[in-house]
Amino acid sequence: MPMQPWFADAKLGIFVHYGIYAVDGVPESWSFYDGRLTRERYMEQLGGFTAARYDPDAWARLFARAGARYAVLTARHHDGVALWDTGQKGLSVVRDTPAGRDLLAGYAGALREHGLKVGLYYSHSDWSHPDYPTVRRPHPAPEHAGLNDNPFSAPPPGAEDPAAWRRFLDYRNAQVGELTTRYRPDLLWFDGEWERTEEQWGIDELADQILAVNPDTVLNARMLSRGDYPTPEQGVPLVPPAGPWELCLTVNDSWGYQGHDDRHKSVSQLVRYFTETIGAGGNLLLDVGPREDGTITGEQTARLEGLGDWIARHSDAVYGTTAGLPAGHHYGPSTLSADRRTLYLTCFDPPRETVSVRGLRNAVRRVTVVGTGAALGHQVTGGLHDVPGVLWIDAPAAGGTDPHATVLAVELDGELDLYRGTGRG
Numbered sequence: 234m235p236m237q238p239w240f241a242d243a244k245l246g247i248f249v250h251y252g253i254y255a256v257d258g259v260p261e262s263w264s265f266y267d268g269r270l271t272r273e274r275y276m277e278q279l280g281g282f283t284a285a286r287y288d289p290d291a292w293a294r295l296f297a298r299a300g301a302r303y304a305v306l307t308a309r310h311h312d313g314v315a316l317w318d319t320g321q322k323g324l325s326v327v328r329d330t331p332a333g334r335d336l337l338a339g340y341a342g343a344l345r346e347h348g349l350k351v352g353l354y355y356s357h358s359d360w361s362h363p364d365y366p367t368v369r370r371p372h373p374a375p376e377h378a379g380l381n382d383n384p385f386s387a388p389p390p391g392a393e394d395p396a397a398w399r400r401f402l403d404y405r406n407a408q409v410g411e412l413t414t415r416y417r418p419d420l421l422w423f424d425g426e427w428e429r430t431e432e433q434w435g436i437d438e439l440a441d442q443i444l445a446v447n448p449d450t451v452l453n454a455r456m457l458s459r460g461d462y463p464t465p466e467q468g469v470p471l472v473p474p475a476g477p478w479e480l481c482l483t484v485n486d487s488w489g490y491q492g493h494d495d496r497h498k499s500v501s502q503l504v505r506y507f508t509e510t511i512g513a514g515g516n517l518l519l520d521v522g523p524r525e526d527g528t529i530t531g532e533q534t535a536r537l538e539g540l541g542d543w544i545a546r547h548s549d550a551v552y553g554t555t556a557g558l559p560a561g562h563h564y565g566p567s568t569l570s571a572d573r574r575t576l577y578l579t580c581f582d583p584p585r586e587t588v589s590v591r592g593l594r595n596a597v598r599r600v601t602v603v604g605t606g607a608a609l610g611h612q613v614t615g616g617l618h619d620v621p622g623v624l625w626i627d628a629p630a631a632g633g634t635d636p637h638a639t640v641l642a643v644e645l646d647g648e649l650d651l652y653r654g655t656g657r658g
Contacts, residue, residue, distance in 0.1 A: 236461050237451050239350060239419070241477050243302035244511050244551050245544070246352065247537070248481060248488075248520035249292070250307050253314055253330065255490040255525040256281035262311035266360055266385050275312070276361075278525075279324070284332035287527025293343035295529065299537035300544035300551070305352030305422045305518065306340055308412060313361030319411055321404050324361060341416045350419040353412055357405065357434055357455075358425030360385040364401035367394040370429050377427050386428055402435050406442060413446040422464075423455040431457045453479070464518075469506060473513035473556075480510045483520045484533050490522035497532050500539030501581075504637040507540065508579045512566025514556035543637050546604040550577035550640045562592050562651065573648040577603065578641045584628035588641060594621050594650040602629050603640040621652050 254261040256278035265275040296304050309315045316336040318327040326332045341351045359365045369387045373380050381387040388394070412418060421443060426434065440459035443450050454460035462477040469480060484503070487494045498506075503519070510517045519540070521533045544551055550568055557567030557576060568577045580588060600609040609627045616622030626641060633639075 236477055237419070237449055239302070240451055240462070240516070241514075241555075242552065243350065244516055245299065245301045245507065245540075246479070246516060246518040247296045247299065247301045247304040248354075248518045249304060250310070250489040250520060250522045251336075251527070252307055252310055252312065252316070252489065253278040253282045253326070253525070254310075254312070255523065258489075258491040258493065260487070260491070261307075261489040262356075262360060266311070266383065272361070272385075276324075279314070279329050280331070282326060282330040282332055282525050284326070284330075284334070284336060285526045287332075287336060287339075287523075289336075289339040289343035290346070292340070292523075292529070293347040293349060295534060295537055296344075296349060297347045299519075299541040300548075301349060301519075303350035303352050303420060304340075304344055305354050305420065306337070307354040308337060309355055309359075309408065311356045311358050311360050311425055313359040315408065317411065317415070319408055321407050321411075323359070323404065323408075337412075337416055341418070351416065352420035352422055353416065353418045354422045354424060355409060355412065356425040357423060358386070358428050359401070359405070362401060362404065364394075364397040364404065367397040367401065368429070368433060369393060370433070374427065380428055398433075402438075406435075406439055409439060410442060410446075413443055413450070417447055418450065420451040420453075421456075422453050423460075426455040426457060469509045469513065469515075473515060476514075478515040479518050480506070480515055481518045481520065482506055484536050487522055488520055490524050490530075495532070497536060500536060500543070501637045503536055503540045504543050505581060507544075508566045508638060511551065511554070512557050512568055512579065539637075543635070546635070547577075547640050549642065550579075550603050558590075558651070559653075563588075563590050569649060574645050576643040576645065576649065578626075578643060580634075580639045580641065583634040583639065586628055588626040588628065590624040590626070590643070592621060592652040593624050593645075594652055595645040595647060597624060598644040598646055600626050600644070601642050602633060603642050604635065605629075605633060607633055609641065618657065619652065619654060620656050 264270050265272040313324050315325040318335050319325050344351050366387050369381045436457050436459055452460050454463040463474045464479050466481045485494045485497045507517045521529055523529050553571050554568035557569045563578050565579045597611055600611050611626045613622040613624050
């Protein structure tokens with residue numbers, strides 16, 4: 234199926250890591266997998282998970298104010314605790330916590346009420362299911378070399394049980410079936426794929442099952458060969474992936490709620506991540522971790538609202554655009570209007586004298602500051618034969634710049650035409 238156009242147009246999504254790990258503020262799933270605490274101690278958090286102040290409509294309103302067009306919620310992480318009333322044997326906040334209710338239905342309804350696409354995260358792996366550690370991955374990647382030695386992932390050598398593994402796949406497929414039929418997500422965001430091969434996971438069977446229910450479902454690349462787009466984490470790639478892609482980024486250093494983590498990125502830093510990502514053709518999936526009661530911290534709320542304020546002032550340079558200039562033409566990220574006739578140049582620091590663009594063959598009709606409409610003078614100097622001169626744009630007047638990033642709209646006389654040569658030999 235072709236990629237759904239809404240995804241590339243969305244630019245910003247909100248990732249929500251919400252689960253029992255917020256009770257004690259420990260790393261989600263990994264804290265018992267890595268032995269930082271026992272699984273028994275980790276699961277004691279079930280008794281403290283209340284979702285007492287969980288308000289999905291408040292979430293959706295916040296995400297919309299942030300400028301997001303979709304969100305992704307952890308329906309089930311590697312710990313195996315489902316946020317809905319699954320009919321499969323396994324852990325669920327409905328059956329096993331004081332929350333006692335489905336947390337996905339309200340989330341999906343609230344997002345749609347506010348015009349956002351619905352994403353659900355689901356981990357292929359389940360480190361709590363008795364049938365999960367029953368096969369070993371052949372030749373794991375170096376960064377996961379120890380997975381066959383972890384009892385939550387794999388059995389001892391010679392103790393594999395293919396029948397148990399088939400039971401696990403039936404359980405996983407049934408849970409994914411519940412998600413697709415009950416909530417009809419626009420996006421299914423998988424994880425945990427590194428623990429098995431594509432054949433062991435039965436990826437084709439699962440993908441066919443999902444798409445039979447809704448052929449328009451978007452799947453991330455952790456569905457391996459059946460994924461629609463790659464999902465790098467925690468850093469803008471220097472060479473962006475081909476086609477649509479998405480950067481997953483935490484507001485602080487943690488995916489889920491960890492009360493001691495006060496290393497929150499500033500709004501200016503988030504604007505930088507965002508503009509660098511969309512300027513390279515990607516979406517930013519910005520992660521927050523609610524407390525166990527369902528509230529999002531004031532620090533994270535302020536970051537989302539600050540980013541949303543910036544996006545609202547510069548929406549023309551965000552929505553309906555594509556990746557901008559390749560590196561070297563402008564010292565900063567840029568985007569390009571859908572008709573390829575307007576360049577949007579991002580300047581992180583207030584320009585002192587001029588802003589330059591190299592290799593632009595087009596004539597420039599006018600240049601304005603996005604958000605204020607202030608017109609800026611411009612001229613071209615130099616150039617020889619096929620090599621165009623440098624476009625110099627006058628810096629905005631004092632007080633005419635944005636505190637986080639200033640964007641200049643450069644209107645061209647036609648579709649963008651760049652010189653990419655090496656000059657006279």
